[in-house]
Amino acid sequence: MTQAEHKKEELIDYKLISWHFYAGIFYIFVSILAGLSYSLQFLQKYPFPGVEFLSPGRIRLVHTNGVAFGWLINGLVAILYYIIPKLTGHSVLSRKLSYLVFCVYNVLVVGCVIGYLAGKGQAIEWGETPAFLDPFIALGVVLLVINLLTPIFKIRAQKMYVSLWYAAAALIWTPLVYVMGNFLPQYIYPGTSGATITSMYIHDLVGLSVTPLGIAATYYLLPVVMKRPLYSHALSIIGFWGLAFFYPLNSAHHYLFSPIPMWTQYASIGVHVVVYTVVFNIFATIATDWKQLPDNIPLRWIFFGTLAYLITCIQCAVQVTLSAQSIIHFTDWVVGHSHFVLFGTFSFWVTAWVYYILPRIWGVPLYSLSLARWHFWLSALGISIMQIDLLAAGVMQGMMWKNLVPFIDSVAASAPFWWTRTFSGIMILTGECLFLVNLYSTWQDSKRVSSGVLQSQTV
Amino acid sequence: MDFIEKFSGVFLIAGLFLFFMAFIGLAVVPVWMVDKVEPRQEIATSVPKLYLDTYSDVETYKAALRKGRDIYIAEACWHCHSQYVRPTANEELRYGPVSMPGEYQNELNLPQLFGTRRVGPDLSRAAYKKSNDWHYAHLYNPTSVVPQSVMPSYPWYFEVKDGVPQPKEEAKALVAYLQWLGSSVVEKSESFASYIDNPLPPKE
Numbered sequence: 161m162t163q164a165e166h167k168k169e170e171l172i173d174y175k176l177i178s179w180h181f182y183a184g185i186f187y188i189f190v191s192i193l194a195g196l197s198y199s200l201q202f203l204q205k206y207p208f209p210g211v212e213f214l215s216p217g218r219i220r221l222v223h224t225n226g227v228a229f230g231w232l233i234n235g236l237v238a239i240l241y242y243i244i245p246k247l248t249g250h251s252v253l254s255r256k257l258s259y260l261v262f263c264v265y266n267v268l269v270v271g272c273v274i275g276y277l278a279g280k281g282q283a284i285e286w287g288e289t290p291a292f293l294d295p296f297i298a299l300g301v302v303l304l305v306i307n308l309l310t311p312i313f314k315i316r317a318q319k320m321y322v323s324l325w326y327a328a329a330a331l332i333w334t335p336l337v338y339v340m341g342n343f344l345p346q347y348i349y350p351g352t353s354g355a356t357i358t359s360m361y362i363h364d365l366v367g368l369s370v371t372p373l374g375i376a377a378t379y380y381l382l383p384v385v386m387k388r389p390l391y392s393h394a395l396s397i398i399g400f401w402g403l404a405f406f407y408p409l410n411s412a413h414h415y416l417f418s419p420i421p422m423w424t425q426y427a428s429i430g431v432h433v434v435v436y437t438v439v440f441n442i443f444a445t446i447a448t449d450w451k452q453l454p455d456n457i458p459l460r461w462i463f464f465g466t467l468a469y470l471i472t473c474i475q476c477a478v479q480v481t482l483s484a485q486s487i488i489h490f491t492d493w494v495v496g497h498s499h500f501v502l503f504g505t506f507s508f509w510v511t512a513w514v515y516y517i518l519p520r521i522w523g524v525p526l527y528s529l530s531l532a533r534w535h536f537w538l539s540a541l542g543i544s545i546m547q548i549d550l551l552a553a554g555v556m557q558g559m560m561w562k563n564l565v566p567f568i569d570s571v572a573a574s575a576p577f578w579w580t581r582t583f584s585g586i587m588i589l590t591g592e593c594l595f596l597v598n599l600y601s602t603w604q605d606s607k608r609v610s611s612g613v614l615q616s617q618t619v
Numbered sequence: 620m621d622f623i624e625k626f627s628g629v630f631l632i633a634g635l636f637l638f639f640m641a642f643i644g645l646a647v648v649p650v651w652m653v654d655k656v657e658p659r660q661e662i663a664t665s666v667p668k669l670y671l672d673t674y675s676d677v678e679t680y681k682a683a684l685r686k687g688r689d690i691y692i693a694e695a696c697w698h699c700h701s702q703y704v705r706p707t708a709n710e711e712l713r714y715g716p717v718s719m720p721g722e723y724q725n726e727l728n729l730p731q732l733f734g735t736r737r738v739g740p741d742l743s744r745a746a747y748k749k750s751n752d753w754h755y756a757h758l759y760n761p762t763s764v765v766p767q768s769v770m771p772s773y774p775w776y777f778e779v780k781d782g783v784p785q786p787k788e789e790a791k792a793l794v795a796y797l798q799w800l801g802s803s804v805v806e807k808s809e810s811f812a813s814y815i816d817n818p819l820p821p822k823e
Contacts, residue, residue: 201769201771202738202769203769204762204769206771209771209772210772210774210775212775215694215771215773216771217694217695217696217698217699217771218693218694218695220695220698221695221698279690279693279694280693281692281693281695282692282730283692283697283730283731283732284730285735288695328631329631329634332631332635333638336638340642340646344646345729345730345731346729346730347729348729349650349654349729350659350723350724350725350726350728350729350730350731351653351720351722351723351724351725351728351729351731352653352657352720352723352724352731353649353650353653353654354728354729354730354731355723355731355733356645356646356649356650356653357646357650358730358731358733360641360642360645360646368638401634404633404634404637404638405633405634405637482707485707486705486707486708487708489705489735490701490734490735490736490737491736491737494735494736495736558708561708561709561710561713561737562708562709563709564709564712564713567713567739567740568765568767568768571738571739571767571768571769572767578769
C-alpha cells in the first residue's frame, strides 16, 4: 500500500460503515418477515388475526418502509461514507456528526415502525412515516447531506468520477423531494392537487434519490471488483445528464386516468436514454471479462441487479402507456414491478457491496462460497418467480375487472398466484438466512485472527 | 467529455433548474388549475337521513367523518382500496360515475386517498351500496358475509355484549365515513346499488 492510499484509508470510518450495514441487514429481516405475514393474509391464513397492533394493513407499512428506509437507505448511506472520501480524498465534514446522524436516523426508523403499529401512519405512499416525525426526518436528511457534500464541494474544480456526480445530485435532490412530498399534500393541497404532488414525489424518490445512489454505488464497485476500467466514462456522463434533465419531467404515471389534469399524465410517457446507457455500460464492462462471473461473488449480484434493472425499465416503458394502464393499474402487476425494482435491482446492488466490504472490514475472506452461491440463487430465482407470478396475476385481474366479472371472483381466482408468491417469499427468506449464517461465521473467523485488521487491509 | 466537466457548475445549476421547472410544470400549475376551477367544499351541510338518529347535529356528524377517515388511514385501508373511478376498463359500469376533480376538494381528502392498488373494490362510490349492518358484520369478520374475502377483520372496533358484538364509536365513525364516500354524487344518480351486484353488460 502506498503512502497516499494509507492516507485515504484513514479518511474512511469503517466502524460507522459496518454499523450502517448491520442496521440494514437487521431491517431486511424485519421487513421480509412482515411481508411474509402480510402475504399470508391473502391466503386467509394470517398468523395474528384479531391483534390490533399487528393488523395486516399496518404490517404492510412495516414491510415497505423497512425495505426502503431501514435496509436500502442504511446500505446506500454506508456506501456513500465509503466512496465519497475514497474518491475525493477528503473526509466528511465531521465524524461525530456521522454517528449522530446514524443514531438519530435509526431511532427514527424504529419510531416509524412503532408509529405504524400504533396506527399513526400517514396516507402518503412511500412517505407513510408518521406526520409528527417528518420534520425530524427532514432535519436528519439535511444534516446528512451537509456532512457528505462537504468533501465533494472541496474538489468541485477538479475532474470527478461519475459516481460522485450521481452521489452529489442525489444528495441535493433528496431533501427537496422529501419536503415537497411529505408536507404539501399533508397540510395544504387536498384530493386531486395532492395526488399530483404525491405522484411526483413517488416518482422522484425512486428516480432522483434511490436510482442515482444505486448507480453511484455500482459504478464504483464494478471496476473495483473486476479490476478493470469502466467501459466508457463518456457514456456514463451522458446517462447522468439524461437522468438530470428528463427524469423529473415524467412524473404523473402513478395516477393515470385519475382526475389529475390530463396533460400532465401525457407528459409521463418518458425518455429512456438514461437507463440504457447505464445498463449498456455495466454489461459492456462485464463483457470484457465475463469469465469472472461464476467466482466473483459481488460481481454476480451486480450482474443480476443490472439485468433486473433493464427488465423493469422495459416494463416501465410499456406500463406508462394508457392502454396498458387501463388493464394493469391497481393490480398485482404493480406489486410485482415494485418488488423487482426494490429487491431485484437495488437490494442486489447493495448486497454486492455487503459481500465486498464486510469481509474486508473484518479482515478475513468470506466464510463459505457455496453458501453465498445458494443465497444468490435462492434470491434470484425467488424474485424471478415472484415477478412472473405477479405480472400474470395482474393481467388476469385486470381482464376480469374489465369484463365485469363479480369482484370476489377475481379475488378467488388469484389464490394460486398468491400461494406462489408466498412460496417465492419463503425462498427469498431462506436465502437471507444463509446470508446471515455466512456473515456470522465470517465474523467469528475474524475474531480468531489478530486484531488491527482494519489498518492492515488493502481495500 | 472534458467539455461537460469543465462547465460542471453550470450544468448542476441547469439540473436543479430543470427539477424546479418540472415541479412548476407538473405540480404547481395543475394544482393551481384545480384549485381555481373547483372551489373547496364543506364535507357536509346537514346530517344525512341515514344518520338522523345517530348524530344530533352536523358538527358531531362531521367529527365522526373525520374520525372515520383517520381510522381508514391508520388501518391503511387505502393500500387495498382505491378511491377513484377511471374513465376506462368499464369502471363506470362497475362502480358508478367517473370521478371528477371537484369531488376531492374537501378536508377529508387532505391527504388524498386515491390509492394505487385494488385488492378489494374501489370505494369512492361506497355510499349506500350496503347497509350499516352489512358494514359492521363485514368489518367484524369479512368472511362471515363474503366467504372468499381476503380482507382483514377488525374486531377491536367492537365490544361483545351478551355474546353479541356491538360496534364501538370507532366502528360507527368508520362506517359513517364509508357511507359518505361518493354521497355527493349519489344524490344525482339515485343509488349505486345496482352497479356492483348486477353489473350491466359492457358497452359495444
